[in-house]
Amino acid sequence: MRLTGRRDRARVRAFTATLLGLVVFAGVSGCGDDEAAPSALGAASQGRALSAYDLVVVASAENNPLYSDLYGITVDPLSATRITTDKRISSLDAFGGQVVVAAADGPTDRLAFVADNGDLTPIPKLGRPFAYSPNFRADGSVVFRDFVQDNDIAVYRTREWDQTSEQTRTLSRSKEELLGLQLGSDGRLLFLRNNETGDDVVVVENAKGKQRSFRLDGDGAGYLGWGRDHIAATANAADASFGEQATGTVFIAIDTGEQQLVPGWQPIAWNGDGTKVLARSTADLTRSELAFLDPRNPAAPERLGVLPALAIYFGSWMRGT
Amino acid sequence: MVRRVSSARSFWAGSALATALAVASWAAPGVAVAGERSETDGLITQVNTLTFSAKLALNPLTGKASLVDASKLTQVLDPAGNPLTPLKVRAAAVQSGSPIGNYACVKQGNARKGFVEFNRTDWFNAGKHGVEQYQFFPYMQPGARTFGTVKTTQFQVCGTGGADLKDGYRIHQAGMGIAFPDAGRTFKIGQGWQAGKTPSDTTVSLGFELSDKRSPLSIKGSISQNPSDKLKGSIVGPYETSMDAFARNGVNAWWEDSCVNGWSRCKFKGDGSADFQGTVVHGLWEFSPADARAVRYFWIYPYLKYACHGFRCG
Numbered sequence: 190m191r192l193t194g195r196r197d198r199a200r201v202r203a204f205t206a207t208l209l210g211l212v213v214f215a216g217v218s219g220c221g222d223d224e225a226a227p228s229a230l231g232a233a234s235q236g237r238a239l240s241a242y243d244l245v246v247v248a249s250a251e252n253n254p255l256y257s258d259l260y261g262i263t264v265d266p267l268s269a270t271r272i273t274t275d276k277r278i279s280s281l282d283a284f285g286g287q288v289v290v291a292a293a294d295g296p297t298d299r300l301a302f303v304a305d306n307g308d309l310t311p312i313p314k315l316g317r318p319f320a321y322s323p324n325f326r327a328d329g330s331v332v333f334r335d336f337v338q339d340n341d342i343a344v345y346r347t348r349e350w351d352q353t354s355e356q357t358r359t360l361s362r363s364k365e366e367l368l369g370l371q372l373g374s375d376g377r378l379l380f381l382r383n384n385e386t387g388d389d390v391v392v393v394e395n396a397k398g399k400q401r402s403f404r405l406d407g408d409g410a411g412y413l414g415w416g417r418d419h420i421a422a423t424a425n426a427a428d429a430s431f432g433e434q435a436t437g438t439v440f441i442a443i444d445t446g447e448q449q450l451v452p453g454w455q456p457i458a459w460n461g462d463g464t465k466v467l468a469r470s471t472a473d474l475t476r477s478e479l480a481f482l483d484p485r486n487p488a489a490p491e492r493l494g495v496l497p498a499l500a501i502y503f504g505s506w507m508r509g510t
Numbered sequence: 511m512v513r514r515v516s517s518a519r520s521f522w523a524g525s526a527l528a529t530a531l532a533v534a535s536w537a538a539p540g541v542a543v544a545g546e547r548s549e550t551d552g553l554i555t556q557v558n559t560l561t562f563s564a565k566l567a568l569n570p571l572t573g574k575a576s577l578v579d580a581s582k583l584t585q586v587l588d589p590a591g592n593p594l595t596p597l598k599v600r601a602a603a604v605q606s607g608s609p610i611g612n613y614a615c616v617k618q619g620n621a622r623k624g625f626v627e628f629n630r631t632d633w634f635n636a637g638k639h640g641v642e643q644y645q646f647f648p649y650m651q652p653g654a655r656t657f658g659t660v661k662t663t664q665f666q667v668c669g670t671g672g673a674d675l676k677d678g679y680r681i682h683q684a685g686m687g688i689a690f691p692d693a694g695r696t697f698k699i700g701q702g703w704q705a706g707k708t709p710s711d712t713t714v715s716l717g718f719e720l721s722d723k724r725s726p727l728s729i730k731g732s733i734s735q736n737p738s739d740k741l742k743g744s745i746v747g748p749y750e751t752s753m754d755a756f757a758r759n760g761v762n763a764w765w766e767d768s769c770v771n772g773w774s775r776c777k778f779k780g781d782g783s784a785d786f787q788g789t790v791v792h793g794l795w796e797f798s799p800a801d802a803r804a805v806r807y808f809w810i811y812p813y814l815k816y817a818c819h820g821f822r823c824g
Contacts, residue, residue: 247658253695254657255796277699279657291656295700296664296794298655321656334656343623369659381659410660410799503658 236305237261237270239507240286244458244467245303246504247278252475254502259290259303262504264467267479267494273307280369284325285509291321291333300333314355320348324372327509328352332360334370347378367392373415381409381422391422391441403441403448411435412456412503417463418443419484421456435471440484451487454480458504465491469501477501553777556594557587557682560814561751562602562635565807566646566667566688568628575628575648577604577810582635583751589777591749607634607643611786613733615647615668621727626650633671633812640675644686644788644812649729654796663802664699665690665795666716668731672765672788673814680782683748683815685764688793689756690808696758697801700794703743703763708787710737716792731790739768741789753811763791764813779819 239245242261248269249257259273259281277293288303289312298321301309311317312331320335329352336345347360347370367380376396383389389409393401403420411423420441426434435455441448454468460481468490470478476497480490564580582602586595617627628648635642647668654664673684690697702716713732743763746754748770753760765788769781776782797805 251695254798255662255699256696257657279655293655293699296651296654296796338620338622341620341623366653368656368661383659383661411658413659 238286238305239272239283239288239303240510242270242507244504244506245272245281245283245288246457246501247281248477248499248501248504250499252500254500257502259288259307260499260501262496262501264493267496269477269496269499271307272303273309276307276309280322281505282324282331283505283507284327285329286507287325287329288505289323289325289331291323300331312350315350315357318348322368322370324370325509326372332370332372334367336366361398369413371414377415379413379415379420381413383409391420393420393443401446403446405439405448406450409439412458414456414459414466414503415463416459416466416484421459421466421484423455424450424452435474437471438466438468438482438487440466440487442484449484449487451482454482454490456482456503457501458506461506461508467493467504467506474500552779554589554779554781554817554819557589557591557776557815557817558639559583559585559587559749560635560637560639560642560816561811562633562642562813563751563753563809563811564602564604564633566631566648566810567807568648568650568665568805570626570650570805573626573628575631575646577631577633577646578807580604589775602635605634605636606632607636607641610641610643610674611672611733611735611788613645613670613672613731613788613790615645615670615729615731615790617649617727617729619727622651622653624652625727626652633810635812638676639679639816639818640673642671642673642684642812642814644669644671644810646688646810647729647731648808652802657798660798663797663799663805665797665805665808666700666729666792667808667810668716668729668790668792669763669810670731670733670788670790671812672733672735672786673816674786675784675816677784679816679818680780680784681765681767681787681814681816682770682776682782683764683766683813684787685742685747685762685789686791686810686812687747687751687753687760687762688791688808688810689753689760690793690795690805691756692759693755697795697797698759698761698793699796700792701743701745701761702790702792703761704741704790705743706740708735708737708739708741708765710734712741712790714790714792716794729792731792733788733790735765735787736783736785738783738785738787740766742766743789743791747811747813749813749815751811751813753809756809759795761791761793763789765789776817779817782817 243264247257248260261270278290280291291298300320318335320333323333331350350357369381371379378394380392389405391403408425413422422439424437424439437452438456457467465481468482478495479493561583564577580602585597631646633644649666651664653661655662667688702714715730745757747762767782769776
């Protein structure tokens with residue numbers, strides 16, 4: 190078919206650019222002794238079980254955070270496999286072989302389970318709330334955040350979807366907007382309170398709603414997560430564009446609140462037993478040079494290797510498998 | 511689109527006016543014979559493109575939008591689309607004028623906290639060929655989505671309007687584009703335009719969807735026009751412009767006469783539309799907090815491709 194129109198030429202350009210991008214991405218695999226081979230894009234279509242990965246992450250091959258997809262990572266040997274395509278994933282959790290994500294549905298986030306082939310399926314009977322930050326409980330229930338408008342006032346809610354009854358209930362309501370919900374032990378919740386004109390604050394809320402606060406030095410945009418004895422948060426340069434100026438990891442001792450900054454490595458996910466954080470080097474944020482950080486010995490990162498041409502922002506270890 | 515002269519009246523019209531028309535017309539002399547196309551009812555020798563570009567500057571703190579740094583780009587082409595003159599670029603003044611059609615973008619539903627509705631901006635141009643008018647309605651929603659611990663900001667721009675040319679001029683293509691000026695990163699997450707046969711009333715909606723289920727917010731753009739030929743849309747416009755560099759962040763919509771892709775290729779004087787024609791287009795873009803703070807403007811670029819065949823030409 191002869192292409193004659195302006196639109197046809199534009200389509201050819203777009204297709205060619207995409208094809209070249211795929212070729213480049215596939216072509217860099219296997220280069221260098223410590224560079225891992227990212228599997229071919231769309232490899233999830235091969236039907237590999239999500240539980241086969243060590244962790245799942247939100248990442249972008251173009252270092253464009255708001256166009257991220259879900260990737261599966263295995264640590265040894267180090268490899269990355271793209272699971273979803275064009276889903277604009279914004280938060281996630283993994284447990285018992287299941288993965289739940291918040292993904293863009295047009296201009297809005299919705300919750301969905303991820304199938305092995307990368308398809309998204311709505312959570313049964315949840316409806317279509319504007320929801321984000323999903324977390325699995327051990328029984329498969331999902332705790333998440335949403336918000337509603339009540340007489341022009343925004344009300345932020347922590348809600349729970351029960352896997353057995355497929356019903357949803359509200360755990361708490363507040364006019365305060367807290368970000369990045371992470372479910373911890375004993376019903377504790379972890380949040381980030383964003384302060385646009387000053388330092389961000391990490392908030393720990395117990396099951397009775399009582400809060401403890403830990404002020405960060407600057408902007409806390411990025412990862413926030415529970416370890417066994419520590420909380421890990423991303424340290425950023427001032428006025429950071431997310432994904433561009435992460436500068437390190439902040440460990441906060443849960444018992445004492447003591448903070449220690451590990452420069453040069455931004456946190457991605459705690460490992461399965463919460464003793465080490467998988468982190469990536471901030472030297473080159475267009476790729477992911479990975480290492481484990483141990484808060485008991487943060488000066489000695491355990492290097493794993495490099496995933497080239499893939500920017501990993503945050504993830505969830507595949508727990509409960 | 512070829513207009514065949516009716517047999518009932520053309521003979522008398524030709525007899526009475528043939529001499530005067532032959533002198534006044536820049537086409538080949540001759541007399542229109544009823545039911546036949548003569549050499550005078552013939553071919554155009556040039557097509558004009560008229561493109562404007564301007565910055566739709568936005569100030570989220572004040573809700574003020576304005577058009578600045580406007581340029582006018584003109585070129586003459588042969589009917590096959592080959593340039594007969596170089597592209598001429600000149601600074602242009604933003605004009606004001608009365609509405610030339612029935613069109614608007616309207617906000618419907620309840621806005622979320624922090625939603626900014628900027629003032630409408632008008633692009634108006636009047637020349638010897640006729641008038642173009644396009645209206646742009648920008649909106650901003652902070653805290654639209656949550657990416658990890660970061661809240662995003664979304665901008666939407668709705669554009670509507672068209673062109674209405676004078677006697678002796680005919681529209682081949684008329685429309686507009688809107689683009690965020692970044693050639694390297696994609697910020698566009700939504701687009702809307704109508705495509706297909708032109709209806710008499712066109713509406714295109716795109717929404718900032720809210721958790722308010724009772725009345726979610728959407729922006730509805732509408733236009734009324736002569737229902738002829740077709741509407742089109744794409745990430746680039748109908749002909750090459752410098753805005754093509756921002757295609758990944760652009761939206762375009764235009765009205766197009768069927769002669770453009772028909773056998774005549776708009777070569778005949780009767781091709782094109784003598785009526786008001788226009789369209790509606792939406793774009794939706796999303797930014798991280800620091801990128802959102804750096805948003806200063808979007809490019810808007812109305813364009814028009816037309817032919818002149820009357821005594822006004824030249």
